[in-house]
Amino acid sequence: MKQLLILSGKGGTGKTTISSAFIHLAQAQAYADCDVDAPNLHLINRKTGQPETSDFDGLDKAQINQEKCDQCGDCMEACRFGAISFENNRYEVDYLACEGCSVCIEICPQKAIDPVRSITGELMLYRGQDSIFSTAQLKTGSGNSGKLVAEVKKRMKEAAPEATPLAIIDGSPGIGCPVIASLSGIDTVLIVAEPSLSGISDLERIVKTARNFRVDCAVCINKHDLNPERTQDIKAFCEREEIPCVGKIPFDLEVNRAVNQGLCISQVPCPAQKAIETVYQNVTQLMELTS
């Protein structure tokens, strides 16, 4: 099974629009949404039936037992995350700031700090007749999304039929932990770039990140006609960096209309749909997929 990951660096360039179209075009037997912080793929590539759900545990968080606490303050001093404060005459752990390192638990002379379970997300696996879809939602205000991303991918891989030629994975914006976690085991990254100064800066940073983890990249330019000059800049960047530019997609209001009806853009005849099909052909060639 080859794995294609769609990333962008900058948010809102069209990752999910393109992922959902690719899933449709490839009739993908396995796909996943790794943007666990703001997952949207399920709004388009809906599956019928109920998903298999399970809670995702983050690291246990610290809780101070006020009866045992003798207020020495060692925990507050030791905490590198500023998660312990002294207020209203007692030491308290800020649940949202605690990263679960357990240093305070280890050093408390009174053994007054206990680990408590913390659920940081929900995993969902849809098993359809001809495809599986793995996704998750990070609980609002939770950290450590990298581990949740790794689990989403693991579940997709385990559940995918053996002969699956191509798995399509929708990634998250940025270059940090969820993106890095999504890069492992990936054959090709398709970066969806946007013709703006911000878009180009973010493109350069995501390419650096992907290369750090030795994953091959390809670039497509979305909404290219909104700024032809910056589109040229992206092409020049790709040439300089020897990254294949696999196509450009025009700005098309049909894309918003399709999304708002819960449709995938490849179900709607329009200029953007045609362009995405070409991008898809180019990517499959690049990945040496025969079908």
Add this chain to the structure above:
Amino acid sequence: MRIAVLSGKGGTGKTLVSVNLAAAAPQALYVDCDEEEPNGHLFFRPEKLESTPVNVLIPQFDWNLCNGCRKCIDFCKFNALAYINDLPFLFPEICHSCGGCARVCPQKAIQDVPKGIGSIKRGTSEGVTMLSGIMKPGVVTGVPIIQRLLEMIEGEEGLIVLDSPPGTACTAMETIRGSDYCLLVAEPTLFGMYNLESVCNLAKLFNKPFGIVLNKCTEEENPSETFCRQNGYPILASIPFDHELGLLNSNGGIAVRQLPTYQKLFQELLDTITEKAKRLCA
């Protein structure tokens, strides 16, 4: 007053709103907290940039003292240490800098040493002072950069605009924590609406007052607007989908400095928020 500009979804226009809000005021501090993909500097383009490195502490082993007892490895909750050839081996990019390994080492073989994860750049552009956090590519988390940014602005008065990272996870939380008011930017799609809901919940979780700016509005259906009306969430401004604005913005232009319509729009938005914040304080 500190305004955190947020959105669940990326690319809705956080930087557009933050940059223009700061530029609409006679004086303001603009703080780019989107340390993974900072873009504010592309708009303000300060002539002089001062740079301060941001470091975190990671363990360094004294191999003369380490006896391979593996207490550090067993302690590390982040699995940043592995046992290879009877000795601990560090994966520095996974280390969360908690300092636990050094504390539990019976041989005192571990010392904390600084490791660079990025920098903070400072510069000015007309009335705006810009601070921008920039994480090095390949680094896993930029939370310490945001924390450092927030430390640097401690005690600062006047208008402060915090341009946040997308999402509702750890990095976005840090900027909300330090704000007086949350401004949520949403686009007119089902995706935009769905992610707006998460970020509304986050603002509520932190007990922060919030209002919404609708961006890229067309004549067509706007699920985000419907969502705000249904829930009684205040819509503070609607920015139209406008090719002129889009082109200017994509070339790094600041709309309030060049287009009178937007000068007015952002000035009014700023007044509305200031008014709301005042009422809340009273």
